[in-house]
Amino acid sequence: MPDSLAPHPIQPRSLQQWLQHLETLHPVGIDMGLERVSKVAKRMGLLSNPIASCVITVAGTNGKGSTLAMIDSVARAHGWRVGTYTSPHLLRYNERVKIDGQEADDQLLVQGFEQVERARLQGSEISLTYFEAGTLCGLWCLANAELDLVVLEVGLGGRLDAVNIVDADVAIVTTIAQDHDNFLGTDLAQIGREKAGIFRANRPAVLGSQTLPSSVAECAQVLAAPTFSLGQQFAHQAMDGQASRWRWQGLHSDGQSVVINELPDPGLPIDNAATALQSLVLAGLELEKSRVQAALGSVQLPGRLQWIGPWCLDVGHNPHAAEYVVGHLPRPPKGGRQWGLIGMLNDKDIDGVIQALASRINDWVCVSLIGERGCQASELSQRIIAQGGRVHFSADSPQAGVDWLANVLTPNDRVLATGSFFTVAALLARPLPTGAASLDGDGNEIR
Template structure:
């Protein structure tokens, strides 16, 4: 395929061909900065008017996906037409753009990429990364839908992320932890400042964790952005055991208090559910308790503590996410064994993730991920053994790891598959074994 396509004679391409073409447009996969993507966006008309009557942008290290999913579900339960842009995807690129709960069709995405390409090649040619081109396509799709609300998930960072070319009416920072150290560093205060780069002067800033670095709040104050922080302007409280009955209390933009009682457990972090409600109120939603309950009860998010038979799939890939999984992973039935299947990228805090999960998992299957960032199963195995864990098998792929487990799982065994979007995506694309054999025992271990 040619490095560039002439704007006046674009050949008809399939979605897969477009995605392959996007990988050739820029010399590096990640190139932080807004100058190039903003210029193309202006050519496309994306910056001349809002892409929707209300825009909520969500940034943070963890919790972005669940917060966005609950915003979408609650808003749709109230009858709002909602469009979302998220990344990455698990099985299909179409997952990244949803309109009224439906994944974008190939035809719409292809049309969007054609608009991006024409704008990119207009006058002086502009080089875009895969993510930048995809973000522009997603924004074009949302701008051309009749929406009440657009919800945008920030990819990497915040201040210099392509999504940040859009001015949000409400901006959320969920959590701050170490991740993407090669690009964001390891200083939590600096990471907080980067994530808070999505805040806008005079527009509400929602802080979705009580453990955010002070730098996030300072960024809001420097912009005179009204701050709504978990534990201060909005809170949640359990009314019974677990979160099957909880109360949310928040504030309208004018400071008037709002309370919604008897809320169901959404199966996702309650901090994020409370944050979603506060953001929607600030976006102008008059909460209807019955609709809030429907939205929370019906929300779905693939790859976050997602159960398929005895398998729990979670894309967590940093210690903060792994700690949450370890706290919320139920024990297997009596007589059952808790397995861990793990595959990670080598630029993640592998030791930190293993340490966080070791409180619940001591028996492991390690799997290799492909690509230059993929970590080999043998490397994962060494790190697990160094922390006192037992590795029973090293597999060349998530598929091979699942096949091995199929031979040893007993009916009461449970498996946590985690460590990367790539690990979970590979397993979602295949039937997962339930197992009925008996475990051979310590003879399978790698010493």
């Protein structure tokens, strides 16, 4: 447990006031590097002792959230006390820090931010980004919770992400694809090296995809990190004659094989479920079949192929994620349309996402996202039309897009709302229409 810092006069603030304060601490929103955040962490005592009995860190382009959610669910089903740190959040900042499945309350987060502020101002003042301060707060909360396991989700990259100030006992790379090009570039081998920056010497590295660039395994080899790769040291297969049931086989750190049959479909990528189980075995958990079945059968992750009536909400915002969504999106009932409501940030591969979704979606509603990173609906509309899609309406917000669709949806229509955490968050914050109107034709279509 980190020591509390010596008293330092700190202005009392609510959680919301702290979050507003964090936005003023650094001149840019993203500033890759560990020097500043490590100094503050040392002042807080976070690097003096392990923050939990075991730490699993998850990096990757896609699949981090679902892998973390399944690690958490399975470990808690076995009686472990688990804490998690994730980002971004959908509706409440509290979602980022969970202890034993419960979101951290405002009071705990405020205490954490007070500790960060005292450390930041102790001696020479140190500037922190919003994410860095939030990560330090989250780590402080978890370190004081006496946990068996902490699972950390990397925010951006890996090597230079604030989460990487903590040494992982087990490190996971889920997938590698292009995203955050402004910071990570477009070279997949280099992106792989950045993600693999969470690996530690002689500690297990779990590779959760069979299509990772070779640079990921090479980084593990240089560190003499025991490597466990999907399709090699661990794998999953569908079970003959049992719909939606699958078998997992993996390895203990000593090379002993372990197999679990008749696992349920968790509604999340099976590659990530298999990766979660392998990482837990390496963390020292003795898996029990019935507990794994119950955990995977009940795991929930908002915003990932989440169905609310005829609406499917997914936060996917790069082509790799969009391809997965398309592959798991059921056809609408006979006579129904598959609509797409899309809102994105302008630093994403917008054309690539549209191209991936276009194989299933012809009818679109485009929505603007606010902020300097938000892409305007008119820009999205032009890009969709350029690829042959039909844009029926451009709205100035996700909520306005929903309001328009409420007047045209039929009972057999289905809507995929996607493109950004911001898009999905806006829809989760309001009721969604089920569709009972008649479509008047294509009079509103933009050509």
